[in-house]
Amino acid sequence: xxxxxxxxxxxxxxxxAGQAKPSPPVxxxxxxxxxxxMDFCKDFNAKTATFKDDVPVPVVITAFTDKTFTYVMKTPPxxxxxxxxxxxxxxxxxxxxQHVASISLKxxxxxxxxxxxxxxxxxxxxxCKSLMGTxxxxxxxxxxxxxxx
Amino acid sequence: xxxxxxSIKCCLADVPGGMAEEVAEVLLAYGAQSVAVEEYxxxxxxxxxxxxxxxxxxxxxxxxxxxxxxxxxxxxxxASTAADFGLQDRKQLVEAVRTQDWEQSIRDSYQPAQVGEGxxxxxxxxxxxxxxxxxxxxxxxxxxxxxxxxxTRLCLRWLQRLQQAGSLDGAxxxxxxxxxxxxxxxxxxxxxxxxxxxxxxxxxxxxxxxNAALNGVSERLAAYLCAAxxxxxxxxxxxxxxxQQRLFEVxxxxxxxxxxxxxxxxxxxxxxxxxxxxxxxxLQEQTAAVMEAYSPxxxxxxxxxxxxxxxxxxxxxxxx
Numbered sequence: 001x002x003x004x005x006x007x008x009x010x011x012x013x014x015x016x017a018g019q020a021k022p023s024p025p026v027x028x029x030x031x032x033x034x035x036x037x038m039d040f041c042k043d044f045n046a047k048t049a050t051f052k053d054d055v056p057v058p059v060v061i062t063a064f065t066d067k068t069f070t071y072v073m074k075t076p077p078x079x080x081x082x083x084x085x086x087x088x089x090x091x092x093x094x095x096x097x098q099h100v101a102s103i104s105l106k107x108x109x110x111x112x113x114x115x116x117x118x119x120x121x122x123x124x125x126x127x128c129k130s131l132m133g134t135x136x137x138x139x140x141x142x143x144x145x146x147x148x149x
Numbered sequence: 150x151x152x153x154x155x156s157i158k159c160c161l162a163d164v165p166g167g168m169a170e171e172v173a174e175v176l177l178a179y180g181a182q183s184v185a186v187e188e189y190x191x192x193x194x195x196x197x198x199x200x201x202x203x204x205x206x207x208x209x210x211x212x213x214x215x216x217x218x219x220x221x222x223x224x225x226x227x228a229s230t231a232a233d234f235g236l237q238d239r240k241q242l243v244e245a246v247r248t249q250d251w252e253q254s255i256r257d258s259y260q261p262a263q264v265g266e267g268x269x270x271x272x273x274x275x276x277x278x279x280x281x282x283x284x285x286x287x288x289x290x291x292x293x294x295x296x297x298x299x300x301t302r303l304c305l306r307w308l309q310r311l312q313q314a315g316s317l318d319g320a321x322x323x324x325x326x327x328x329x330x331x332x333x334x335x336x337x338x339x340x341x342x343x344x345x346x347x348x349x350x351x352x353x354x355x356x357x358x359x360n361a362a363l364n365g366v367s368e369r370l371a372a373y374l375c376a377a378x379x380x381x382x383x384x385x386x387x388x389x390x391x392x393q394q395r396l397f398e399v400x401x402x403x404x405x406x407x408x409x410x411x412x413x414x415x416x417x418x419x420x421x422x423x424x425x426x427x428x429x430x431x432l433q434e435q436t437a438a439v440m441e442a443y444s445p446x447x448x449x450x451x452x453x454x455x456x457x458x459x460x461x462x463x464x465x466x467x468x469x
Contacts, residue, residue: 007199009214010207012173013183018407025182028156028216028246032185036259039298042405046432049406058177063185 005064009033014058014077017051020044033063040069047073056080074118078134081111086140102141108132152247156182156216157223160242161231163189168234169211175233179226181215188212216246262297265306270295270331273363283309285335286363288356295329300403300429303453303460304332307427311399312339316425320398323347323419325412326430327372330357332401337366341399344370347384349377379411383418395419401427406435410442417446422467429460436461445469 011033013025020026020041030037040061048057061071086101112127119127135142159181164172173184188197189210197208217223224243231237259272267282272295277284287295295301311317317340324333327346330353337344344366346357354372361370375384385395400420402409409428420426426447431439433452436459440450447463454460 009185009187010170011183011185012177014177024156024218025216027248028158029183029185032158032214036295036297038295042298042300042430046405046430049435 005066005068007062008065009063011061011063012058013061014056015044017048017053017055017057018045019054030061030063030069033061033069034067035061035063035069036067040071044071044073075114078111078115078131079138081114082131082135082138082140085111101139102143103135104143104145106145108135108142154219154245155248156246157219157221158242158244158246159215159217159223159227160240161213161215161227161236162240162242163191164211164213164234164236164239166207166209166211169207169213172213172230172234172236173215175230176213176215176226179230180221181217181223181226183216185214186211187214219245259295262295264302265309268305268309268335283335283338285331285338287329287331287334287360288363295331299455299458300460301331303455303458304401304403304427304429305335307453307460307462308332308336308339308399308401311425317341317399321345321394321396322399322401323397323416325400325402325416325419326404326408327357328353328403330360330370330372332403333357333370334360334364334366336399336401337361337369338364342369345385345397346370346372347375348372349375377408379415383415396421397424399425399427403427403429405430406432406439409439413442413446417443417465417469420446420465422465424465426463426465427460428462429458431459431461432457433459435459 011029013029015026022037022041026041027037030040056076058074058077059071060074061069063069082103085107086103108128108131112124112131115127116122116124132142169186173186176184186207188208189212190196199206199208215223215227217226227241231239231241261269261271261275261278263269269277269279269282270285270287271277273286273288308317317336320341322333322336322341322344324330324344324346327333327348330346333344333346348354348357351374354374357372361367373384373388397419398421400416402412402416409431416426428439433454436452439461443463446466446469448466449464451462452459
């Protein structure tokens with residue numbers, strides 16, 4: 001039997017490394033597609049066992065009509081890296097007006113290099129520009145040199 | 150179980166394929182816990198099949214299904230996102246999802262599974278395809294171990310080899326991290342005399358007891374809740390079990406690399422000299438670290454793999 005499988009849905013969600021459980025968000029999302037929730041949880045938790053705790057991992061699951069599935073993991077959201085680099089726990093209350101924390105260009109470039117793993121066709125400079133936009137909306141100041149951060 | 154609302158399901162129908170993924174990303178950015186993109190098929194319409202081998206293709210018309218936490222205004226976020234993409238005239242559906250709904254769909258997805266020659270796992274509502282085989286009856290639920298995962302299969306086939314070698318006859322078996330209890334129950338069905346299952350999740354302890362009853366082995370299987378923190382007392386000693394009853398001919402642990410590395414001394418203490426150890430829930434590339442952690446107490450290591458997963462087996466040393 002060589003008929004290829006047909007896709008039923010693609011499902012996107014973000015799960016902290018090592019913390020996939022049957023409760024929301026995983027439960028309803030996978031349950032709706034009839035997928036084996038615990039199998040996904042164990043698989044995901046094992047594959048993220050070496051990640052740092054609490055790293056948010058975006059996942060894209062392809063669910064097939066026969067209830068099997070495959071999935072890929074992507075790099076954490078840019079906001080996670082920026083928060084960590086700027087040493088902050090929350091964004092600015094008045095984006096664009098009140099600067100809560102700062103991040104150096106060098107650091108921004110390092111984050112861009114990581115994000116490029118998911119955006120291989122996008123030039124590094126474009127990713128940096130996009131990250132600067134994210135910084136601005138988070139109220140994070142971008143400074144030229146690490147010493148100024 | 151209380152039918153509480155766990156999520157708000159918000160659907161946007163008939164989204165053009167070219168923008169469906171972007172709509173999904175935006176909804177995620179605005180607080181959706183998960184977003185699914187499916188085919189949009191007005192009732193009676195033809196299916197447009199997207200095959201697994203076509204990279205990144207989407208249907209021409211999609212339905213986007215977002216789940217929001219109950220405290221978010223999912224309906225409003227969906228409406229404003231639809232408007233941003235010029236889709237304000239598309240049908241929007243909002244409904245509460247209760248914890249029970251998706252549990253039922255988990256139920257629907259389990260079928261009998263053959264693990265090895267003459268060895269099946271049969272969900273409680275199914276008929277065993279081969280009544281003469283060793284059939285492990287399980288009620289699939291929230292605890293891990295339904296027979297579908299490669300690690301469960303690796304461990305079960307190992308137990309079957311032990312059975313064939315006579316190593317399970319009259320043996321005491323420890324299943325650490327028991328989940329559904331499938332391994333402990335299997336060992337008992339295969340001739341072990343008694344088994345202990347231990348897990349950090351209360352639901353797993355309940356599932357182990359329930360599955361033992363389904364297979365008629367309740368009297369021979371004891372299930373204990375243990376703390377994840379190894380500095381807490383070892384569960385059997387804490388329950389007043391005497392030292393002789395805390396020793397086993399066979400110890401199996403299907404967990405994950407992290408806990409397994411820390412558990413080496415405890416699992417060694419459970420295993421009689423010359424006893425047999427099976428460890429899984431580890432990836433092939435993690436086996437070296439696991440073997441190193443266990444070598445002060447175990448020898449004759451062997452590794453077996455299925456897909457990316459590995460089973461490490463060993464024999465308890467007599468000199469340590």
